[in-house]
Amino acid sequence: MNEADKFSSVFEQCHPLPPVRLGVVNAAHSTVMEAVRAASDMGLCQPVLIGASSSIRTIVKSMKLPVTADQIVDVKDDAEAAQTGVRLVREGKVDVLMKGHVHTDVFMRALLDTEQGLRLPGRRVSHAFVCDIPKYFKLLQVTDAAINIEPDLIAKSQILQNAIALSHILRIDKPLVAVLSAIETINPAIRSTIDAAALTAMASRGQIAGAVIDGPLAFDNAISLRAAQEKSIESPVAGRSDILLVPDLVSGNILAKNLEYMSDAVLAGIVLGLSVPVVLNSRSDELPSRLASLALASLVHHRSAAHAAATSCLDGASIDCAPQLESCCKPPPHQIAPAVRLQSTTTAST
Numbered sequence: 008m009n010e011a012d013k014f015s016s017v018f019e020q021c022h023p024l025p026p027v028r029l030g031v032v033n034a035a036h037s038t039v040m041e042a043v044r045a046a047s048d049m050g051l052c053q054p055v056l057i058g059a060s061s062s063i064r065t066i067v068k069s070m071k072l073p074v075t076a077d078q079i080v081d082v083k084d085d086a087e088a089a090q091t092g093v094r095l096v097r098e099g100k101v102d103v104l105m106k107g108h109v110h111t112d113v114f115m116r117a118l119l120d121t122e123q124g125l126r127l128p129g130r131r132v133s134h135a136f137v138c139d140i141p142k143y144f145k146l147l148q149v150t151d152a153a154i155n156i157e158p159d160l161i162a163k164s165q166i167l168q169n170a171i172a173l174s175h176i177l178r179i180d181k182p183l184v185a186v187l188s189a190i191e192t193i194n195p196a197i198r199s200t201i202d203a204a205a206l207t208a209m210a211s212r213g214q215i216a217g218a219v220i221d222g223p224l225a226f227d228n229a230i231s232l233r234a235a236q237e238k239s240i241e242s243p244v245a246g247r248s249d250i251l252l253v254p255d256l257v258s259g260n261i262l263a264k265n266l267e268y269m270s271d272a273v274l275a276g277i278v279l280g281l282s283v284p285v286v287l288n289s290r291s292d293e294l295p296s297r298l299a300s301l302a303l304a305s306l307v308h309h310r311s312a313a314h315a316a317a318t319s320c321l322d323g324a325s326i327d328c329a330p331q332l333e334s335c336c337k338p339p340p341h342q343i344a345p346a347v348r349l350q351s352t353t354t355a356s357t
Contacts, residue, residue, distance in 0.1 A: 013139040013146050014273065014299045017177070021051060021305050029301070030055045030101035032092040033085055035062035036108035037070070038290075042297035044072055051301050054078060055101055057088045058108075085109045089117035093125055096283050103304045105286040115154075118281060119335055125281040131155075131165035132280040132336045134287060135173055136263050137303055140272040143230060148174065148182075148250040149266075152259030153276065153287060156330050160202050163252060164215055167206065169279040170250050171218045176310045182249035184210075185229035186222025187258075191240055199223065199254035206252070218250070219243050226251070226262070256330050275299035277307065280336075284308055 029052035031043060046052045056063050056074065060081035067074045080095075082088045088109060095101040106114050118125050119132065126132065134153035137146055150170045155162060167184065174182035186203035193200045203222030210220035221244040227234040232246025253259030266272040273295050278285035284307040286300045 014275070014295075014302065017146075017275075017299065017302045017306065018049070020178070021049075021302050024305060024309050026050050026053045027102040027305050027308050028053050028055060028100065030092040030095050030104045031057060031107045032104060032114060033058045033088045033107040033109040035059050035066065037066055039107040040066050040070060040072065042294055042301070044070060045294060045298055046301045047073075049298070051298075051305055052103070055080060055095065057082060057091050057095075059083075085113045086117070089114050090123070093117045093120070093123060096125060097123070101283070102308050103284050103286065103301075105301065105304075106288055108290060111287065114287075118278070118285065125283060125285075127280060127282055130280040131162065131169065132278065133166040133169045134276065134278050135170050137173075137177075137275045137277075137299070138263070138266055138272045139274075139299070140266055140270055142270065145249070146177070147230070147248065149259060149263050150250065150252060152253060152256060152263045154256070154278065154330050155336050156256045158255065160205055162336070163202055163206060164209060167215055167218070167220070167250075167252055170252070171215075172311075173277070173279060173307065174249055175217060176306050179249055182218045183244040183247050184218045184220040184222075184250040184252060185224045185244050185248040186220065186252045187226055187229060188223035188254060189225060191223055191225055191228060191238065193223065202254070221245070222252070273299055275303045277303050279307075284311070 031039060031054055034040060034043065034056035035058040043054045047054060055078055057080045060079050063079050080091055082091050092101065092104050096104060133151045133155055135148050135150040136152055137148050140147060148170055151158065151166050155166060158166060171182055186206050188197060188199040188203055190197065190200060193204050195201065200223040206215065207220050207222050209215050210218065221242045224242065224245060228238060228240050228245045229248045229251055230246065235242060235245035253262060263274060267274050275296060276287050277300060278287050284304040286304050288297055288300060
């Protein structure tokens, strides 16, 4: 196996852990099955293959995979495959879900279903890429580049708490968070600079816990100490970031794909805020990315304290596509944790 160098520590942390029960939603594809076989050989997972059983058996036979009949769940289409994966989670038969050869919108619709999905009360659903970039000296998390389209300030604080929790699972006790914008100063015409300043203040007052947060920072200052010094930026985060919080999905998606295709980065992608970790691979992802994602999901499963049973969401909306609108990802207002509520700007008259 040729996993990326910086992911080696993640794989090493998985070695003593028991394999997770992995539900693969529409496993009937050779690329998907190659990742499943490699992960099984590494002891990462025990697969439950969901899809057209005849197609799965054909691939299993051609690849000579040691899969038994009870590891294959027959369904008629992608929608049923996604719903079956969710059902197996709710029945306690699967620990982790992985997107196989299925469209993301079909997959996410089942995950976020208001009646039978995997939402947790009070938790925002968000996505994180953990990136091994050859020219950067440590793993770098980019969030949210796949689910929340245009998060507001409260949404960003919730996305950050998910990302910080993931860093803690990776044994980064005090991650350094750069809140990105195009510039390093506050400009009322650029909303992301105001949000960044507010998030920095919220962290200093304990409203966002477990990390050192600074912003606004431009991308170069967040990852290059030299660039920050040239601009006379004094920051505990500049040039040393563990997490990049992007302004919106579009900028984050462009950044992540730029790192992958122009900088040869390996990206492990995972959905956070559900009752189980979910691997959300692109159908074009190569084996190192899929394996790194599965290793990440294994650590989240074994180390996360948030293994509450899946419950219905009180504030969901019908989901027709992915990425997801604000109403689909946020918790109901009465379930927002006090630690991330903004303090009122008005006071009672005295």
